[in-house]
Amino acid sequence: MLRIGVIGLGYWGPLVARNVSASSGAELSLLCDTDPGRLEAQRALYPDARLVGSAADVFGDPTVEAVVIATPVRTHHSLARDALLSGKHVLVEKPLAASVSQAEDLVRIADHAHLVLMVDHVFLYSPAVRAVAGFLRRGELGEISFIDSVRINLGLVQHDVSVIWDLAPHDLSIINYLVDRPPKGLVAVASSSGALGMPSVAHLHVDYGGGLLASVHVNWLSPVKIRHFLVGGTRRSVLYNDLDRSEPVKIYDRGVDVTVSPERRREVLVSYRTGDVLSPNVDKTEPLRNVIQHFCECVSNGLRPLTDGAHGLRVVRLLEAADSSLAEGGKYVDIPEGP
């Protein structure tokens, strides 16, 4: 039983606490928030958990083996750093940190201390994304031609981070997971609503080389809610629609084949395939439950998580590049190679 403390009881923290509490491999031993009201609201649910108002009390508690950090992004680095330095394993909300240098620092510390550092990129633990990845890995899609992800909604506007840092980590994490090579560059454009002073609508275009473009559209202001994740392959294509509870994943055996005629030089031949559509059954496990379980297993068995610090760092690298691109008016920004 891994003894876990949860720091931050805003929106996500209580969900984490519930899943930790329900997990067979973990014990919710401590809850921490600076707001006494938030703490009290959890007391009746977890009568056995210790409640503290300061993160220092968490780090100083020798019985706590691991912490989940569910606080605003700007605090991730300092809290995760202190947790690691206190010898705790860390699961941190996405994104890992507010800058590449912060993220690199955390990766370094965790590696050095041989502690687990995992980022809660929750979509990688959803059965639907696993199904998409499975089709891709088994070669059923052929080569990826393009990826297009739309995540728009009349969403909860954040005060401290832009829509890019708030929503795009989901898409970028999935895309990095699916594409088997590092991104080369990125173009970002955005629109900022007047008083907010930061992007509330944005498009990111990540260049993975070889003609593969992965685009992400995130938007806090859309009157309609859309979550389309489209992977165009040379053999088949997949649409993952997170809002379609009945058929979240569809594999389309449709496509366009473009070939160059061997006899008649320079002539391009275009043909169309129209086949079946398959919507595989996708189990309904809550992704967050899988996250907690994976974290416990990695700690217990000394394994590297699927979404380890390096994965989280790669996402932060793209987010920071997006800000750079925006700052230069939508310029193409190179992504440095890295872990």
Added chain:
Amino acid sequence: MLRIGVIGLGYWGPLVARNVSASSGAELSLLCDTDPGRLEAQRALYPDARLVGSAADVFGDPTVEAVVIATPVRTHHSLARDALLSGKHVLVEKPLAASVSQAEDLVRIADHAHLVLMVDHVFLYSPAVRAVAGFLRRGELGEISFIDSVRINLGLVQHDVSVIWDLAPHDLSIINYLVDRPPKGLVAVASSSGALGMPSVAHLHVDYGGGLLASVHVNWLSPVKIRHFLVGGTRRSVLYNDLDRSEPVKIYDRGVDVTVSPERRREVLVSYRTGDVLSPNVDKTEPLRNVIQHFCECVSNGLRPLTDGAHGLRVVRLLEAADSSLAEGGKYVDIPEGP
């Protein structure tokens, strides 16, 4: 009765012919195509129309007052030029021409000869787009915050033009019509499938200044067909879904209000509005019928068409800028001011 000749009987030409023939203000007097089979296929439908195999025969026919040019883009300039120089009024398929200089040339000639030059930007004649524009003009949307247009499908891959020149003219024409100021710049990214050698998936982001970003996603390779045109306004937002036959236009009285607190400096206040959704009744007139009628009226009464040469030129300017941006790896390209 305006005597009209139709040049080009591929996909679009026969539809134009049918609408010219059915129009009360026009007479289909001549059909032209270099392919005898295509000509023959129309003979039974229009027994009174003259069939010719060469555009020169059209331009030399003094009884023909106006021509519709429904040929590949690369031929638009030369055919429209000759038609205008022969004293014919011209309706040309979108886009107006294959380059800004060609388009400017046509505008100049038409102006000089006092002939009507109109581009078949057919969506501006659809009742749905008119409804969207009506809501905007009456102030019901407030200021435009963003525009997002998605036009993706397993489409007819073109051999001679990219997906940008094939599909984006529709979106750019609508956007230019809705926004009351000229575009300042543009960023384009695209993915090219191997053998085709030109973009089949592309994103255009047009900067209209003042924080207004209009994005266009065109894609020939999508297994699903989507046509979403979203206009986010400060008061209300509109979704025009061309594939929803029952409710193509929806006005959402939903939004996010962001204000800066007057008392507490620097504090941003966010509030959410959730109101009704209205789907206005939109009549079912075929847009192409409206196009032909508008062309006839403009010729008869010496009026300037809604989609005149200048409108078509502005669209071509954006298309050419998109190619420039692509050529420079997604660079922000300034759009020169112009007619």
Added chain:
Amino acid sequence: MLRIGVIGLGYWGPLVARNVSASSGAELSLLCDTDPGRLEAQRALYPDARLVGSAADVFGDPTVEAVVIATPVRTHHSLARDALLSGKHVLVEKPLAASVSQAEDLVRIADHAHLVLMVDHVFLYSPAVRAVAGFLRRGELGEISFIDSVRINLGLVQHDVSVIWDLAPHDLSIINYLVDRPPKGLVAVASSSGALGMPSVAHLHVDYGGGLLASVHVNWLSPVKIRHFLVGGTRRSVLYNDLDRSEPVKIYDRGVDVTVSPERRREVLVSYRTGDVLSPNVDKTEPLRNVIQHFCECVSNGLRPLTDGAHGLRVVRLLEAADSSLAEGGKYVDIPEGP
């Protein structure tokens, strides 16, 4: 603060307990189930509530003022009877009882004892149904021409009651609420799957006189989930789609007008109206929360609930008539008038 005991902790009971606990007007003072495991599962959530294994302990507890009965249908009569005879106000799950005579008995006892008897016909407390009723009451729909309700799903097959007694109470309750006159008769047809030995697919057609037919399709075996409630009016029509989270209620200003020409005798004139579609904003309050609040208010102020015993009895009368119709092979069965 009304002190409430909840009897039955299967699927619905825990939801009731949560809403009672969260209600400002009620106090969850007692939980009862014969299964110790179910009781234990609630202990941590409601540390102050008394847990008992027998309903007799509930009825004998003088501090409990009211009970909610969330047990299988066949036990409703006996439990509700004992509760009323012990002087407790009663909120019972739908349907009120397993037969008309049982339901009548409960109504009689409650009336005599001046106690509140309310049935948890939860849809009448949903904002969407309220919106539909509001449009109807304000005359915006004109006269009702027909009602059609579809409630199909791969549902939880019940062992003790047919799909009619399981699902149709929802639809019949809504229909009785909307139509302002008593039903005259009913036809029911059903299909029974082999081993189950009772209807799993059924259609009920309730005749409200004056040509008004209200149809209900309930089905436990449908691979697709549909919840369409359609009210056709002479002026406008309404579709309430409980699964459309964004636009659950739509008012269609569309219809067919049939009139008899005054001049030309016997000639029927048909004209079509096509107008706007309006989806009013519907608040997101949980209906069960409204149910608990209404129950508390009725007890506190001695009011008669919207879904009182008489309402519940009228629903049971239709259910029993449906069984009679089925037993006679789909015969038209008269519905006796009554409270």
Added chain:
Amino acid sequence: MLRIGVIGLGYWGPLVARNVSASSGAELSLLCDTDPGRLEAQRALYPDARLVGSAADVFGDPTVEAVVIATPVRTHHSLARDALLSGKHVLVEKPLAASVSQAEDLVRIADHAHLVLMVDHVFLYSPAVRAVAGFLRRGELGEISFIDSVRINLGLVQHDVSVIWDLAPHDLSIINYLVDRPPKGLVAVASSSGALGMPSVAHLHVDYGGGLLASVHVNWLSPVKIRHFLVGGTRRSVLYNDLDRSEPVKIYDRGVDVTVSPERRREVLVSYRTGDVLSPNVDKTEPLRNVIQHFCECVSNGLRPLTDGAHGLRVVRLLEAADSSLAEGGKYVDIPEGP
């Protein structure tokens, strides 16, 4: 080349004429309508066809080998009878005739004269219905548990026939085609709008014995258009949605298994299956084209059509039974056995 005459040029006749004209096995030799305007409208399209104003001219023309009758239902019997007696093969619009006795008369005459009598039950020639039937025939659905067909729309209200005779022939024809045994009985209920004086909303429930219920909901007054055809099977279920152009047929590997425990007598065991959803590719051939081709083949090769007179008669038998059921207030009506 089968020389065909088309009688009746209202809504359906011109579509038939177009398909006859385009068919390689047929020649459109004659068009007939009592309305000169309707005849004229077709002249330009078919310059080689003879135009006549009276059916007698058709029957008297020895060069016409076959006729298509696309006139109002009440005229089917008399026109088809005369055509058969003149030695012409006959393709008649659905339903075959206005009564069972009329339909039987036509079947008798055609059989006696060894002429082809075919009914244009067009849905049996649609690739989607063929796909559904294919799955069923190959045993992939198991046994049919229920069929439910919904065909509702703000439709073209007919003056001479009720919604049952107008729309239900489609559904009844498909159902008879799928179910491999004769119907035993039927219950019908309907609602009639005031001035029209005949049913505009109706439900038919056909009992095929063995617990198999097939239900049909037809409605001219619905503000929403729905065409759902659901076949519940013991192994899999199918939804055919004629309005879903992208995925008209879906096979759901979902269901409920109900078994009786062999050990514990009387205990019913319920289990749920949740598997993939498959939408097979369905070709886009126009069903009417297949109808004409099949008619030509049957005439040429002396074959019995899939939708021969007997098939049409069986549909009329159900329609007449529906009227009988309605006349007796929704009574269960036995269906006599027959060809």
